[in-house]
Amino acid sequence: xxxxxxxxxxxxxxxxxxxxxxxxxxxxxxxxxxxxxxxxxxxxxxxxxxxxxxxxxxxxxxxxxxxxxxxxxxxxxxxxxxxxxxxxxxxxxxxxxxxxxxxxxxxxxxxxxxxxxxxxxxxxxxxxxxxxxxxxxxxxxxxxxxxxxxxxxxxxxxxxxxxxxxxxxxxxxxxxxxxxxxxxxxxxxxxxxxxxxxxxxxxxxxxxxxxxxxxxxxxxxxxxxxxxxxxxxxxxxxxxxxxxxxxxxxxxxxxxxxxxxxxxxxxxxxxxxxxxxxxxxxxxxxxxxxxxxxxxxxxxxxxxxxxxxxxxxxxxxxxxxxxxxxxxxxxxxxxxxxxxxxxxxxxxxxxxxxxxxxxxxxxxxxxxxxxxxxxxxxxxxxxxxxxxxxxxxxxxxxxxxxxxxxxxxxxxxxxxxxxxxxxxxxxxxxxxxxxxxx
Ligand SMILES: NC(=O)c1ccc[n+]([C@@H]2O[C@H](COP(=O)([O-])OP(=O)(O)OC[C@H]3O[C@@H](n4cnc5c(N)ncnc54)[C@H](O)[C@@H]3O)[C@@H](O)[C@H]2O)c1
Numbered sequence: 001x002x003x004x005x006x007x008x009x010x011x012x013x014x015x016x017x018x019x020x021x022x023x024x025x026x027x028x029x030x031x032x033x034x035x036x037x038x039x040x041x042x043x044x045x046x047x048x049x050x051x052x053x054x055x056x057x058x059x060x061x062x063x064x065x066x067x068x069x070x071x072x073x074x075x076x077x078x079x080x081x082x083x084x085x086x087x088x089x090x091x092x093x094x095x096x097x098x099x100x101x102x103x104x105x106x107x108x109x110x111x112x113x114x115x116x117x118x119x120x121x122x123x124x125x126x127x128x129x130x131x132x133x134x135x136x137x138x139x140x141x142x143x144x145x146x147x148x149x150x151x152x153x154x155x156x157x158x159x160x161x162x163x164x165x166x167x168x169x170x171x172x173x174x175x176x177x178x179x180x181x182x183x184x185x186x187x188x189x190x191x192x193x194x195x196x197x198x199x200x201x202x203x204x205x206x207x208x209x210x211x212x213x214x215x216x217x218x219x220x221x222x223x224x225x226x227x228x229x230x231x232x233x234x235x236x237x238x239x240x241x242x243x244x245x246x247x248x249x250x251x252x253x254x255x256x257x258x259x260x261x262x263x264x265x266x267x268x269x270x271x272x273x274x275x276x277x278x279x280x281x282x283x284x285x286x287x288x289x290x291x292x293x294x295x296x297x298x299x300x301x302x303x304x305x306x307x308x309x310x311x312x313x314x315x316x317x318x319x320x321x322x323x324x325x326x327x328x329x330x331x332x333x334x335x336x337x338x339x340x341x342x343x344x345x346x347x348x349x350x351x352x353x354x355x356x357x358x359x360x361x362x363x364x365x366x367x368x369x370x371x372x373x374x375x376x377x378x379x380x381x382x383x384x385x386x387x388x389x390x391x392x393x394x395x396x397x398x399x400x401x402x403x404x405x406x407x408x409x410x411x412x413x414x415x416x417x418x419x420x421x422x423x424x425x426x427x428x429x430x431x432x433x434x435x436x437x438x
Contacts, residue, residue, distance in 0.1 A: 181212030268334030331403025
C-alpha cells in the first residue's frame with residue numbers, strides 16, 4: 001500500500017522521537033486518531049512512565065494516556081528499533097543553546113543518524129523541533145542522502161513547527177493550525193494529508209522547509225521583541241513612579257493597533273528566548289546582523305540582573321544587606337502553572353543571590369526539586385520546595401515572586417510577608433505598603 005493510502009486508512013505506523021512537552025501530547029493525539037504509535041525516548045524513566053500510563057506532562061492526563069496504552073495504540077521504546085517498521089517519523093527532540101549561546105543541533109543530528117540507519121522506501125520524516133532556517137535541508141537531508149535513497153521519490157522529508165502552548169486549555173494541540181514546508185511538493189502534500197487526520201485547525205502548506213522554519217522563528221521573535229520592549233518600558237516606568245500595569249490596561253482600551261504584553265523577570269522557556277540566537281547564528285552566514293532582535297535577546301538576558309538589583313534595593317530599605325538575608329523565592333517555573341524550569345528567571349536569580357550570601361528557600365507547587373548549575377556557582381546546587389504555610393512567611397526578610405501560579409492566596413501572602421518584590425503583578429491591590437512591583 002502506498003503512503004497516502006496508509007495515511008487515509010490510518011494503517012500507517014508512526015514513530016515519535018522524543019516524548020517530552022511536545023512529543024508526548026503529539027504521540028497521544030495521533031494514537032487517539034487511530035494510528036499505531038511508537039514513542040521513542042533515550043530517557044528510560046519517561047519510557048517506563050508512558051508504558052505504565054503515567055503522564056509527566058501537564059497537557060496530557062494519565063487517564064487519556066492509559067487509554068491509548070491499554071488499547072495498544074501507543075507503546076514507548078528506549079531504543080530506535082521501531083524506526084524500521086515506521087511509515088512516518090516525527091522528530092520532537094530538544095534544540096538548546098550551548099554555554100556560549102550557539103545553537104546545539106546535536107540532538108537532531110543523533111536522531112538523524114538513527115533514522116538514516118533505518119530509512120526505507122515510502123517513509124515520511126517530519127522535523128517538529130524549533131530551529132534555524134536551513135536545518136531540515138542542511139542537517140537532515142544531507143545525512144539521509146548518503147543512504148542513496150532519493151527525497152521526494154523514495155522517501156519524503158518536511159518541516160512543520162510545533163506551536164503548542166503548554167497549559168493553554170482553549171488551544172490544545174489539535175486546535176492550532178499547522179504550517180508545513182516539504183523538500184518537494186509531494187513531501188508537503190503527504191504531511192498535509194497526515195496532519196488532516198488529527199489536527200482540527202487549518203493546515204497551511206508553504207513553498208519550502210526554510211519558509212516553515214522561518215515562520216516559527218518569526219512567531220517566537222515577535223513575542224520576544226514585544227516582551228523585551230515592555231520590560232524595558234516597565235523598568236523606566238518604575239523609575240518614573242508610573243505603574244506599568246495600569247498603563248497596559250489603559251492602552252488595551254484602544255480597539256486596534258495594540259496588543260498587550262506584560263512585564264516579567266525574564267521571558268523563559270525552551271523556545272522563545274532561544275530563537276534570536278538560532279537566527280543570529282544563521283544570519284551571520286549571510287554577513288547580516290539582526291541587531292534589533294539581538295538587542296531584544298540581550299534585554300531579556302539582563303532582566304534577571306534587574307530583578308536582583310531590585311531585591312538589593314528592597315533589602316536596603318529594611319537596612320539589610322543581601323548577605324545572610326532570608327529570601328523566599330515564590331515560583332521557579334518559567335511561566336504560570338507549569339513545572340518546566342528551563343530558561344526560567346529563577347535559574348539565574350537564585351544562583352546570583354546565593355553567591356551574594358543570601359539564604360534562599362523556594363516554594364513552587366509544580367517543581368518539587370530544583371537543580372541549579374550556573375557560572376555564579378562553584379558547584380551544582382540542589383534545592384527542594386518548602387511546604388508552604390502563610391505563617392512561615394514571617395521568617396523571611398523578603399518574598400520574591402517570580403512565577404504567579406494560579407490558585408494560590410496572594411492576599412494571605414502579602415498580609416503575612418515582611419516585604420514582597422512582585423515581578424508578575426500577582427498582587428493586584430496597590431494599597432499595600434510592603435510590596436514593590438517590578
Ligand atoms: N515546550 C514547548 O512548549 C515547546 C513548544 C513548541 C515547540 N517546542 C520545541 O519542540 C522541541 C522539543 O521540546 P520539548 O519541550 O518537548 O523538549 P523536552 O526536553 O521536553 O523533550 C525532548 C525529549 O527528547 C528526548 N531525546 C533527546 N534526544 C533523543 C534521541 N536521540 N532519541 C530519542 N529521544 C531523544 C529527550 O530525552 C526528551 O525526553 C524543541 O525544539 C522545542 O524548542 C517546544
